Amino acid sequence: xxxxxxxxxxESKSAQKALDYVRKNMDKEASVxxxxxxxxxSGACGMDSPSLTPLFKENQSxxxxxxxxxxxxxxxxxxxxxxxLVRAGFDPKxxxxxxxxxxxxIARDILKESSGGYDTLVLGRRGLTAVKxxxxxxxxxxxxxxxxxxxxxxVD
Numbered sequence: 001x002x003x004x005x006x007x008x009x010x011e012s013k014s015a016q017k018a019l020d021y022v023r024k025n026m027d028k029e030a031s032v033x034x035x036x037x038x039x040x041x042s043g044a045c046g047m048d049s050p051s052l053t054p055l056f057k058e059n060q061s062x063x064x065x066x067x068x069x070x071x072x073x074x075x076x077x078x079x080x081x082x083x084x085l086v087r088a089g090f091d092p093k094x095x096x097x098x099x100x101x102x103x104x105x106i107a108r109d110i111l112k113e114s115s116g117g118y119d120t121l122v123l124g125r126r127g128l129t130a131v132k133x134x135x136x137x138x139x140x141x142x143x144x145x146x147x148x149x150x151x152x153x154x155v156d
Contacts (some may be wrong), residue, residue, distance in 0.1 A: 019085070
């Protein structure tokens with residue numbers, strides 16, 4: 001029986017390994033959603049307050065254009081991931097790309113999305129540097145320990 005798979009993606013090598021795992025090991029009849037959670041910087045880009053630091057105010061447009069470029073690059077990455085799955089034999093009508101703005105935290109947002117009727121959640125095991133992971137915990141760790149009612153596959 002075909003299942004519904006959620007793949008948490010970003011531009012990291014770990015995310016590509018997770019995608020390759022799905023491409024090589026999962027049922028080609030499955031529905032696959034490629035999900036990426038991105039920070040919402042629109043509020044910061046629209047700020048115009050005397051309380052803003054002069055450095056931020058001077059570089060605000062550059063900061064926002066970099067974020068726009070990053071979002072475009074992420075869309076390009078997810079579209080390429082979709083194409084890899086289609087070339088591997090997945091039905092193009094069943095491979096969906098979703099880019100969501102971060103609302104309550106990347107791990108929590110992934111978990112919220114995963115509660116929407118998916119059977120399996122696949123994500124790369126690492127995305128942070130070792131120091132950040134030590135202090136903040138990895139998204140994969142948080143997802144794996146808080147997921148309920150879904151199979152979680154962590155790809156290393």
